[in-house]
Amino acid sequence: MPVSVGKTLAIIFVVSATIFFTRLIPFLFFPNGKELPPVIRYLGRVLPPAVIGMLVIYCFKSVEFTHAPFGLPELIAGAVVVLLHAWKRNNMLSIGVGTVLYMVLVQAVF
Amino acid sequence: MQSVLNSERGTYKKAFAAAFPHTLPVLAGYLFIGMAFGVMIQEKGYHVLWAMFMSLVIYAGSGQYLAVNFFVPGISFLQIIFMEFMVNIRHIFYGLSLIGRFEKTGKKKAYLIFSLTDETYSLYFLTKTPPGVPEDQFLFAIAVLDHSYWILGSGLGALLGHLIPFDATGIDFAMTALFLVILTEQWMDGANRRSATAGLICALVCRILFGEEQFILPAMVCIMAILVAGRRMFESEKSGEKKEREVEEHAG
Structure with missing residues (x-):
C-alpha cells in the first residue's frame, strides 16, 4: 500500500x-412533504430523456472520429442496436447482439 | 405481525425475481467495468478486500477510476473533493426526476439515493413496476442487484484480473447499448422526443466545443436552459402514457 x-x-x-x-x-x-415548484416538477418530467441523450454522447466521448478506425466499431454496433431494437423491441436481444458485435469488431476486425 | 413480516418477505422475493432480468445488461457491464477497477487498484497495492470495500462504500464507475490516482503520499483532500465533484456532477440531475417516487420509500430512501448510478437511474425509467410488487421494493431490488454486480466485479478483477481466460475487450459496450435501447424505446413510444433531441444536441455541441474532459457541466447548463426556455414547446409534446390513452380513446 x-x-x-x-x-x-x-x-x-x-x-x-x-x-x-x-x-x-x-x-x-x-x-x-415539501411541495415541488411547478418548474421542478416539469423538469423532473422532461429531464430523463434529455439525460439519456446526454449519456449516449458521454459513452462516445472518447471515440476518435478523425483517424482510423474513425469510430466505425462504435457507429456500426450502435446503429445495429438502434435498428434491431426498433424492429424487435427486445431489450436483451438488442443489448446482447450489439455488445457481441462490438467485441468482434474491436478484437478481430478493426 | 408474523404474517405481515412473511408477506413482506414474499413481496421482496417477488421484487428481486422481477427486477433480475432487467438488470442483466448491467450485470454484463458492471462485472467487466468493475473488474477493470479491481485490476487497477490491485496494481496500486490494494488487495481484493480493499477493492470490494471501495466498491461497497463509493460505488461510482468514473469516480472510482479517478480515485485510483489518489492513493499517493501528499494528495490534497480539497483536490480530491473538487475532482470527484466535477467528475460526478451529472448526478445532480438524476434526483430531480425521482423526488416523488422516492418519497414513499421510507428507510430505503438514503440507500436509493446513495446507489443512484447512471445505469440504475436508467433502469428506473426503462422498467415498470410489475403488478403485485410494491414500487419501493422493486426500485430497491434493482439498486441492490446492480450494486452487488459492481462489488463482485471489482473483487474478481483484483483477485484474478491477470488470469482472465478470454479477451473481454469491448464488453463495456453493454452500457452504451443499454442507453441506446432506452433512447430508442422512448423514441418509438413517441414520447418526449424533443427533450431527448435537446439532450443529444446539447451534449454533442458541448463535447465538440469543450472537449471530452470538460463538456458535461456546460451540457447540463445548456440542457436546463433550453428545457426551461422552451417549456411551452416541450410541454405541448405528449408524454408516453398520455399518448397511449389518447390512442385508446380514439380507438374506442
Whole structure:
C-alpha cells in the first residue's frame, strides 16, 4: 500500500461522501412533504430523456472520429442496436447482439 | 405481525425475481467495468478486500477510476473533493426526476439515493413496476442487484484480473447499448422526443466545443436552459402514457 491504512480510509471516505453529495443535492432542496415548484416538477418530467441523450454522447466521448478506425466499431454496433431494437423491441436481444458485435469488431476486425 | 413480516418477505422475493432480468445488461457491464477497477487498484497495492470495500462504500464507475490516482503520499483532500465533484456532477440531475417516487420509500430512501448510478437511474425509467410488487421494493431490488454486480466485479478483477481466460475487450459496450435501447424505446413510444433531441444536441455541441474532459457541466447548463426556455414547446409534446390513452380513446 502506497499510503497508510488510516489515510486510505480517509481518502475512501472523502470520495464516497463527495459522490453521495452529488446524488443527494436535489433531495436536500426538496425533502419529503415539501411541495415541488411547478418548474421542478416539469423538469423532473422532461429531464430523463434529455439525460439519456446526454449519456449516449458521454459513452462516445472518447471515440476518435478523425483517424482510423474513425469510430466505425462504435457507429456500426450502435446503429445495429438502434435498428434491431426498433424492429424487435427486445431489450436483451438488442443489448446482447450489439455488445457481441462490438467485441468482434474491436478484437478481430478493426 | 408474523404474517405481515412473511408477506413482506414474499413481496421482496417477488421484487428481486422481477427486477433480475432487467438488470442483466448491467450485470454484463458492471462485472467487466468493475473488474477493470479491481485490476487497477490491485496494481496500486490494494488487495481484493480493499477493492470490494471501495466498491461497497463509493460505488461510482468514473469516480472510482479517478480515485485510483489518489492513493499517493501528499494528495490534497480539497483536490480530491473538487475532482470527484466535477467528475460526478451529472448526478445532480438524476434526483430531480425521482423526488416523488422516492418519497414513499421510507428507510430505503438514503440507500436509493446513495446507489443512484447512471445505469440504475436508467433502469428506473426503462422498467415498470410489475403488478403485485410494491414500487419501493422493486426500485430497491434493482439498486441492490446492480450494486452487488459492481462489488463482485471489482473483487474478481483484483483477485484474478491477470488470469482472465478470454479477451473481454469491448464488453463495456453493454452500457452504451443499454442507453441506446432506452433512447430508442422512448423514441418509438413517441414520447418526449424533443427533450431527448435537446439532450443529444446539447451534449454533442458541448463535447465538440469543450472537449471530452470538460463538456458535461456546460451540457447540463445548456440542457436546463433550453428545457426551461422552451417549456411551452416541450410541454405541448405528449408524454408516453398520455399518448397511449389518447390512442385508446380514439380507438374506442
